[in-house]
Amino acid sequence: MVQRMFISNANQVITMAGHSDKPAKKEEMSKISIMEHGSIWIEDGRIVETGPDDELREKYKSQLEDAQQIDASGKIVTPGLIDPHTHLVHAGTRENEYAMRLKGKTYMEIMGAGGGIHATTRATQKASHEELYEESKKRLDKFLLHGVTTVEAKSGYGLTLEHELKQLEVAKQLQKDHSIDIISTFMGAHAVPMDEKDNPEKFVTRLIEEMIPEVAERKLAVFNDVFCERGVFTPKQSKRILEAGKKHGLIPKIHADEIEPYAGAELAAEVGAISADHLLKASDEGIKAMAERGVTGVLLPGTAFFLMAEFAPARKIIEAGVAIALSTDQNPGSSPTISLPFMMNLGCLKMEMTPEEVLTATTINAAHAIGCADEAGSLEAGKKADITIFDVPNYLTLSYQYGMNHVDTVIKAGKQVVAGGRLQ
Numbered sequence: 001m002v003q004r005m006f007i008s009n010a011n012q013v014i015t016m017a018g019h020s021d022k023p024a025k026k027e028e029m030s031k032i033s034i035m036e037h038g039s040i041w042i043e044d045g046r047i048v049e050t051g052p053d054d055e056l057r058e059k060y061k062s063q064l065e066d067a068q069q070i071d072a073s074g075k076i077v078t079p080g081l082i083d084p085h086t087h088l089v090h091a092g093t094r095e096n097e098y099a100m101r102l103k104g105k106t107y108m109e110i111m112g113a114g115g116g117i118h119a120t121t122r123a124t125q126k127a128s129h130e131e132l133y134e135e136s137k138k139r140l141d142k143f144l145l146h147g148v149t150t151v152e153a154k155s156g157y158g159l160t161l162e163h164e165l166k167q168l169e170v171a172k173q174l175q176k177d178h179s180i181d182i183i184s185t186f187m188g189a190h191a192v193p194m195d196e197k198d199n200p201e202k203f204v205t206r207l208i209e210e211m212i213p214e215v216a217e218r219k220l221a222v223f224n225d226v227f228c229e230r231g232v233f234t235p236k237q238s239k240r241i242l243e244a245g246k247k248h249g250l251i252p253k254i255h256a257d258e259i260e261p262y263a264g265a266e267l268a269a270e271v272g273a274i275s276a277d278h279l280l281k282a283s284d285e286g287i288k289a290m291a292e293r294g295v296t297g298v299l300l301p302g303t304a305f306f307l308m309a310e311f312a313p314a315r316k317i318i319e320a321g322v323a324i325a326l327s328t329d330q331n332p333g334s335s336p337t338i339s340l341p342f343m344m345n346l347g348c349l350k351m352e353m354t355p356e357e358v359l360t361a362t363t364i365n366a367a368h369a370i371g372c373a374d375e376a377g378s379l380e381a382g383k384k385a386d387i388t389i390f391d392v393p394n395y396l397t398l399s400y401q402y403g404m405n406h407v408d409t410v411i412k413a414g415k416q417v418v419a420g421g422r423l424q
């Protein structure tokens, strides 16, 4: 029997239509397609049609009785939000480092002394598959409650083949069990393990010769990411790692120019990365090269906020013609949050993005940054019915009332998974 759903009479349906073939750039980022008094007809988990409430009501009147009806009066409807950069699967927290940073220690100093990524690596190595699964599942539940229906998830706290595979296997299991879609990234190149600090080349070789082929062979990841930063991986090492991934079918991504300018944006363009993420310190040449090569910029304002750093120059990047997505960068060290709506607030207030641009950046452009724009990121016929309903009267209110969770309802592939702000 066909499963039907009718979401009716929303104050505004923000469809994001028209950007599925390529990410929205420059002024296209403001074209979010708003339908007043809009409704959506869904069958078997797919969007059949969006349109004015009275028209759809008339068209589907003979089937209305069989449909699950969701009244969105007074609310707004958007595509399910997409978080294109998370370190979802990890063990433990690092509030001790937060306290140290508040007293003046820097993120890189803490990492250099064996804390930071290394601290989470120790905790993650120690954790069993089941423990990691439970911790990560809780985070996914919170993502869902904040309106997110797809996340990218990186490994990178294992740093040995065994533990990297464990992280990726946890993500794979969660993809099967949880309603959020998870797209996995191998990030063995997140840090050089502490005990190999003096011989990073050996670790790079192991990444290239052992880990990447094994991850690819087991089909545990779509993307291959590198932390290209002074004191972590050089641009030269990063290039070798990303090129090796490409040979095994893994698409490059880069943590680029986060702490200092390090030619990460340039490298993203050179290797044809799908995205370059962070970009706080990206050079003008790097940004230009990204625009020419069509690399999406994933900006992580939560990280700048939490590290008390200067925010990425979003306006300059947008005006250069780079498509922008926004993400939480969910991780225990530099961005311990799951709130993509808060990233929208920060996008507007700290990076001079407009309310329209931040919506584009957390839906269709985020989908492009992780290669799922054919299925998600907009409310268009044929796409998965991944939908978020916010209890706000218009989309402007989402980036105006900050630090609040406005999510009322989440639909994942046509199934109501959050109702009245609670998990179903």
Ligand SMILES: N=CN[C@@H](CCC(=O)O)C(=O)O
Pocket: 087, 116, 117, 120, 227, 255, 258, 303, 329, 331, 332, 333, 334, 335
């Ligand atoms: N910068 C590198 N990786 C993460 C932080 C990871 C951590 O501190 O645990 C990031 O994207 O911010």
Ligand SMILES: [Zn+2]
Pocket: 085, 086, 087, 255, 329, 331
């Ligand atoms: Zn990250």
